[in-house]
Amino acid sequence: MPDHRYDPNDIEPRWQRVWADERTWEVANPVAGQSQAGEEPKSYVLEMLPYPSGEPHIGHLKVYSVGDAVAHFHRRTGRRVLHPMGYDAFGLPAENHAIKTGQHPRASTDAAIAEFQRQFRNWGISIDWSREFATCDPAYYRWTQWIFNELYRNGLAYRKEAAVKWCPNDQTVLANEQVIDGRCERCGFEVEAKQLEQWMFRITDYADRLLDDLDTIEWPEHVKTMQRNWIGRSEGAEVVFRCEELGIDYPVFTTRPDTLFGATFFVMAPEHPDVERLTAGTGNEDAVRDYVNHALNESNELRGAADKTKTGVFLGRHVVNPVNGEAIPMYVADYVLMEYGTGAIMAVPGHDERDHAFARAFGLPIRRVIEGENPDGDADGLPYAGDGALVNSAREFDGLPNREALEAIVAWLDREGKGHASVNYRLRDWLLSRQRYWGCPIPVVHCGACGIVPVPDDQLPVVLPDVSDYAPKGRSPLAAAEDWVNTTCPTCGGPALRETDTMDTFVDSSWYFLRYCDARNDQAAWDPAILHAWMPVDQYIGGVEHAILHLMYARFFCKALSDLGHIDVQEPFARLFTQGMITKDGAKMSKSRGNVVSPREIVERYGADTARAYILFIGPPDQDADWSDEGLEGVQRFLSRLWRLSAEAAERGAPGPLAGDPAGPDLDLVRKAHWAIEKVTGDLTGRFAFNTAIAAVMELTNEISRLRDDAGAAARRFALETANSLLFPFAPHVAADGYHLLTGERVWEEPWPVADQAYLARDTYELVCQVNGKVRDRVEVAADASGDALEAAALAAPNVVAHVDGHEVVKVVVVPGKLVNVVVR
RNA sequence: GUCGGAAUGGCGGAAUUGGUAGACGCGCUAGGUUGAGGGCCUAGUGAGGGUUUAACCUCAUGGGGGUUCAAGUCCCCCUUCCGACACCA
Numbered sequence: 051m052p053d054h055r056y057d058p059n060d061i062e063p064r065w066q067r068v069w070a071d072e073r074t075w076e077v078a079n080p081v082a083g084q085s086q087a088g089e090e091p092k093s094y095v096l097e098m099l100p101y102p103s104g105e106p107h108i109g110h111l112k113v114y115s116v117g118d119a120v121a122h123f124h125r126r127t128g129r130r131v132l133h134p135m136g137y138d139a140f141g142l143p144a145e146n147h148a149i150k151t152g153q154h155p156r157a158s159t160d161a162a163i164a165e166f167q168r169q170f171r172n173w174g175i176s177i178d179w180s181r182e183f184a185t186c187d188p189a190y191y192r193w194t195q196w197i198f199n200e201l202y203r204n205g206l207a208y209r210k211e212a213a214v215k216w217c218p219n220d221q222t223v224l225a226n227e228q229v230i231d232g233r234c235e236r237c238g239f240e241v242e243a244k245q246l247e248q249w250m251f252r253i254t255d256y257a258d259r260l261l262d263d264l265d266t267i268e269w270p271e272h273v274k275t276m277q278r279n280w281i282g283r284s285e286g287a288e289v290v291f292r293c294e295e296l297g298i299d300y301p302v303f304t305t306r307p308d309t310l311f312g313a314t315f316f317v318m319a320p321e322h323p324d325v326e327r328l329t330a331g332t333g334n335e336d337a338v339r340d341y342v343n344h345a346l347n348e349s350n351e352l353r354g355a356a357d358k359t360k361t362g363v364f365l366g367r368h369v370v371n372p373v374n375g376e377a378i379p380m381y382v383a384d385y386v387l388m389e390y391g392t393g394a395i396m397a398v399p400g401h402d403e404r405d406h407a408f409a410r411a412f413g414l415p416i417r418r419v420i421e422g423e424n425p426d427g428d429a430d431g432l433p434y435a436g437d438g439a440l441v442n443s444a445r446e447f448d449g450l451p452n453r454e455a456l457e458a459i460v461a462w463l464d465r466e467g468k469g470h471a472s473v474n475y476r477l478r479d480w481l482l483s484r485q486r487y488w489g490c491p492i493p494v495v496h497c498g499a500c501g502i503v504p505v506p507d508d509q510l511p512v513v514l515p516d517v518s519d520y521a522p523k524g525r526s527p528l529a530a531a532e533d534w535v536n537t538t539c540p541t542c543g544g545p546a547l548r549e550t551d552t553m554d555t556f557v558d559s560s561w562y563f564l565r566y567c568d569a570r571n572d573q574a575a576w577d578p579a580i581l582h583a584w585m586p587v588d589q590y591i592g593g594v595e596h597a598i599l600h601l602m603y604a605r606f607f608c609k610a611l612s613d614l615g616h617i618d619v620q621e622p623f624a625r626l627f628t629q630g631m632i633t634k635d636g637a638k639m640s641k642s643r644g645n646v647v648s649p650r651e652i653v654e655r656y657g658a659d660t661a662r663a664y665i666l667f668i669g670p671p672d673q674d675a676d677w678s679d680e681g682l683e684g685v686q687r688f689l690s691r692l693w694r695l696s697a698e699a700a701e702r703g704a705p706g707p708l709a710g711d712p713a714g715p716d717l718d719l720v721r722k723a724h725w726a727i728e729k730v731t732g733d734l735t736g737r738f739a740f741n742t743a744i745a746a747v748m749e750l751t752n753e754i755s756r757l758r759d760d761a762g763a764a765a766r767r768f769a770l771e772t773a774n775s776l777l778f779p780f781a782p783h784v785a786a787d788g789y790h791l792l793t794g795e796r797v798w799e800e801p802w803p804v805a806d807q808a809y810l811a812r813d814t815y816e817l818v819c820q821v822n823g824k825v826r827d828r829v830e831v832a833a834d835a836s837g838d839a840l841e842a843a844a845l846a847a848p849n850v851v852a853h854v855d856g857h858e859v860v861k862v863v864v865v866p867g868k869l870v871n872v873v874v875r
Numbered sequence: 876g877u878c879g880g881a882a883u884g885g886c887g888g889a890a891u892u893g894g895u896a897g898a899c900g901c902g903c904u905a906g907g908u909u910g911a912g913g914g915c916c917u918a919g920u921g922a923g924g925g926u927u928u929a930a931c932c933u934c935a936u937g938g939g940g941g942u943u944c945a946a947g948u949c950c951c952c953c954u955u956c957c958g959a960c961a962c963c964a
Contacts, residue, residue: 272958272959275878275879275959276959279877279879279959279960303963304964358962384962385962390963396964398964402964404962404964474963474964476963594958668900673880674957675888680900681886683901684900687914691915732891737891739891742898742899744899744900746898746899748899749898755916816895820894820895820944828895849930849931852931861944862944865894865945868894869894872944873944
């Protein structure tokens with residue numbers, strides 16, 4: 051027998067070439083007018099698109115190993131699978147690299163994309179490459195701009211002055227994630243707040259639908275919870291407090307209108323536009339101005355510290371509490387946020403912890419208006435946030451349970467025109483402007499005569515111009531491209547200036563899954579009929595770090611585009627799977643820690659099959675897992691053994707077909723094969739139990755190896771074919787090779803094996819015999835034995851007899867197929 | 876602080892519905908093959924007790940209570956770790 055050595059460096063490129071040459075994983079789109087009837091059901095399997103930077107890391111290997119296993123399983127169980135790939139190619143890292151080196155971001159991005167492609171092909175991921183694109187391709191962002199126009203035309207994109215984070219040294223606006231501890235991540239300067247006109251998407255219009263439709267999708271519960279918290283719907287009331295001195299009404303939002311009689315002061319956010327005007331002429335101007343300036347310059351982290359002592363300044367004005375006519379003092383304090391509610395609150399120190407702390411610091415009155423226990427034993431038991439009957443309120447409300455009082459008070463406010471029931475959200479509109487170069491240009495011109503004019507659809511794309519200097523200078527680097535900036539107004543033909551801000555890269559990734567469906571369409575973003583055929587994504591897979599932003603934005607786009615009649619799905623991702631992180635030595639991999647595992651090195655050394663199968667075998671894919679080279683080698687041993695067994699069997703030539711009724715070792719082996727089919731199929735059907743599925747193939751392989759000399763050639767060959775067939779989704783090259791050696795066939799063209807129930811059923815089984823819940827014996831019984839027979843068999847088992855002896859049998863519990871429990875006293 | 880998730884041998888993990896705890900892999904031990912090493916093959920491997928070998932017994936799923944004939948699994952309390960949000964009125 052010649053030496054059979056498993057050599058992934060031979061096997062893997064060979065099959066990769068076949069798949070590339072034959073374009074095995076490409077799927078055609080449905081053709082208009084042709085009936086879809088009788089066709090196999092579709093399955094759209096998608097992993098979150100990668101941001102190409104440098105080369106892929108181990109997290110990429112994991113997400114695509116998981117997705118590819120799903121895609122292969124779906125294909126072989128009779129579905130038409132769309133499994134595309136692209137690149138989220140606009141973004142800051144490439145731009146920062148350009149600032150440092152002067153290299154065009156396009157160049158470094160293209161280089162990274164080429165490396166990602168090369169490695170994805172080396173990993174043998176079954177991608178439909180005919181649909182590939184990068185979000186920085188003009189042929190793609192042309193349609194990003196079209197979507198922007200559609201949203202703008204329908205009032206879902208608008209301009210608004212908004213506070214942004216500004217680095218005074220780099221002279222640029224920063225993204226939130228570029229601000230670390232209130233400082234610019236690049237130069238360390240303290241970040242300032244700055245008011246700028248910014249483009250926004252009106253995602254808040256969709257708050258309720260984004261919340262309600264979570265019930266219609268199969269996502270991990272914790273991701274839904276995070277989205278619900280992020281949307282932050284709270285029910286309450288808007289109550290109007292009037293400043294008589296200036297004749298201005300100030301509505302506030304409260305979830306506790308039942309505590310309205312306990313409001314003893316009123317607080318505004320430092321950003322509130324009326325602060326200055328309110329203070330004018332009170333003598334408090336300087337103190338208030340100092341406080342506001344200080345508050346505005348303080349970092350969010352510092353300002354938001356929960357244990358921070360309350361600060362604030364009296365505005366010198368009063369507002370009237372609408373329920374009792376009481377004039378209460380107005381303060382400005384940084385614990386009130388301009389972004390939430392109306393930027394002003396009624397303060398109820400008796401029943402709100404924060405208001406209580408403020409009142410204590412400023413010596414303001416604290417009034418109890420809800421009865422309640424005093425669990426902390428504080429002198430007055432305040433603040434008390436629980437339920438109870440109203441006290442110290444109006445006669446008509448005192449004594450009412452507070453939840454009833456809440457409704458009664460809101461009804462009263464409504465009648466008096468001083469307030470109404472109201473719903474408030476934590477979710478804010480999506481600020482999409484970035485004063486950055488490497489992003490999708492916002493397709494708008496500013497015309498002196500016509501104002502803001504979107505670039506007409508037939509003039510798209512607005513192509514990102516080349517510039518020589520990417521360094522930020524207080525405005526977008528695009529402003530320096532004068533030939534580009536100076537243009538004519540599409541409406542009046544007069545001179546106009548292009549918008550120089552670019553879009554947040556989350557815009558690019560909010561619709562890429564739609565483009566995959568019809569990626570080469572140059573007449574439209576997509577053909578609605580084709581989109582209808584593929585959407586929604588049946589299985590979306592990615593990191594939980596995108597649980598909020600990306601997934602919320604994509605859902606919003608879907609709903610908006612659906613309202614505008616462009617698509618007919620409400621939710622983009624019917625099922626979501628979030629994979630856990632791979633750590634090394636218990637810690638997140640990072641260059642600074644020096645614990646990075648490079649997929650390229652691993653694949654070069656062990657082969658893609660070993661790397662992929664190991665990552666799936668290491669543990670449940672939704673959990674974090676620690677990388678171990680020893681574990682990796684264990685998986686390679688397994689692949690190597692299965693391949694060697696396959697090669698040896700193939701060499702011996704084809705045996706005859708499996709005899710009708712295998713017996714002895716043949717039967718054992720055939721049974722084990724059917725058991726493995728059942729197990730792997732179950733583990734992949736609606737579950738992601740790759741680790742136990744691979745373990746089942748290992749068990750089958752162990753059995754083949756164990757019975758190598760006892761079982762007949764036909765049974766062995768059947769078991770080997772089955773093992774390779776089942777292994778294919780996890781280690782496609784070696785499984786394809788083993789299967790081909792054995793059968794001459796292509797395993798990916800074979801239907802998924804189906805377990806023969808006749809081989810799963812056993813004539814007898816081992817009955818567990820317990821006495822008082824403890825296992826005392828095991829006896830072999832007939833599969834169809836009656837309950838009485840099982841009870842008799844158990845009571846006759848030697849070690850049961852020994853334990854029952856001298857006791858009275860009180861009860862016998864019989865669970866057919868499992869056990870008998872004899873209860874004795 | 877609030878909301879989630881988790882805790883099982885020396886290690887990663889399995890146990891899908893309350894029904895044999897520890898599948899599979901790593902590691903380790905012994906033996907075989909080999910000039911040696913590696914590789915490969917075989918057997919063993921939760922802890923403790925027990926016998927000549929067996930049998931067998933006790934304990935064991937972070938800790939404590941409970942429900943049940945039966946609990947890793949269900950309920951209550953506690954500890955630890957991880958994640959998200961964090962003055963959201």
